[in-house]
Amino acid sequence: xxxxxxxxxYLFRKEGQNVTLSCEQNLNHDxxxxxxxxxxxxxxxxxxxxxxxDFQKGDIAEGYSVSREKKESFPLTVTSAQKNPTAFYLCAxxxxxxxxxxxxxxxxxxxxxxx
Amino acid sequence: xxRVTQPEKLLSVFKGAPxxxxxxxxxxxxxxxxxxxxxxxxxxxxxxxxxxxxxxxGFTADLNKGETSFHLKKPFAQEEDSAMYYCALRGTGNQxxxxxxxxxxxxx
Numbered sequence: 769x770x771x772x773x774x775x776x777x778y779l780f781r782k783e784g785q786n787v788t789l790s791c792e793q794n795l796n797h798d799x800x801x802x803x804x805x806x807x808x809x810x811x812x813x814x815x816x817x818x819x820x821x822d823f824q825k826g827d828i829a830e831g832y833s834v835s836r837e838k839k840e841s842f843p844l845t846v847t848s849a850q851k852n853p854t855a856f857y858l859c860a861x862x863x864x865x866x867x868x869x870x871x872x873x874x875x876x877x878x879x880x881x882x883x
Numbered sequence: 884x885x886r887v888t889q890p891e892k893l894l895s896v897f898k899g900a901p902x903x904x905x906x907x908x909x910x911x912x913x914x915x916x917x918x919x920x921x922x923x924x925x926x927x928x929x930x931x932x933x934x935x936x937x938x939x940x941g942f943t944a945d946l947n948k949g950e951t952s953f954h955l956k957k958p959f960a961q962e963e964d965s966a967m968y969y970c971a972l973r974g975t976g977n978q979x980x981x982x983x984x985x986x987x988x989x990x991x
Binding site for chain 1: 889892917919926927928929932969971973978979980981982983984
């Protein structure tokens with residue numbers, strides 16, 4: 769069953785702690801993305817990666833970090849420097865170099881709450 | 884600047900009525916536009932893309948370069964169309980820019 773899997777579904781974090789959100793895909797997609805979804809603000813891009821061992825900052829990268837050591841995996845770390853981390857986080861993947869014809873495949877999301 | 888604007892946060896229509904979800908974009912190149920939909924308790928998924936000129940679930944969207952718009956239309960709304968709809972623009976580097984979304988409610 770091909771797809772993109774995010775875990776955990778719900779995550780609670782204490783202030784001052786780093787936390788890592790998992791994103792795994794078995795679609796053989798080259799590109800992977802992290803978005804943050806807030807009410808009334810739509811989806812905002814945090815980081816994206818077009819190829820293994822390479823990634824670029826999106827519009828709201830401050831307070832976040834990523835790695836892309838494997839094609840299948842693109843974990844996102846929310847650091848203590850992120851001032852407002854409570855949000856819904858979406859991971860997505862796409863086939864690079866296709867002209868965007870197929871768009872994104874999205875994960876089911878992780879809801880992070882800072883307590 | 885690359886930007887997608889969806890002016891309506893909420894839209895309610897009666898079942899059987901026509902529906903139009905507005906989307907305007909800003910992009911200097913040749914745009915590639917998409918509509919994504921998120922039904923209740925489901926993941927965000929691709930609804931349609933302008934390059935395919937397709938009709939999915941009765942929805943169509945025409946790219947109007949003169950008005951820089953990509954409005955989503957359906958002649959007769961159904962209850963199962965109630966969902967959150969996002970317009971998206973594929974920008975440079977295969978990066979997508981999303982609008983803020985429109986929540987559509989179809990009233991029985």
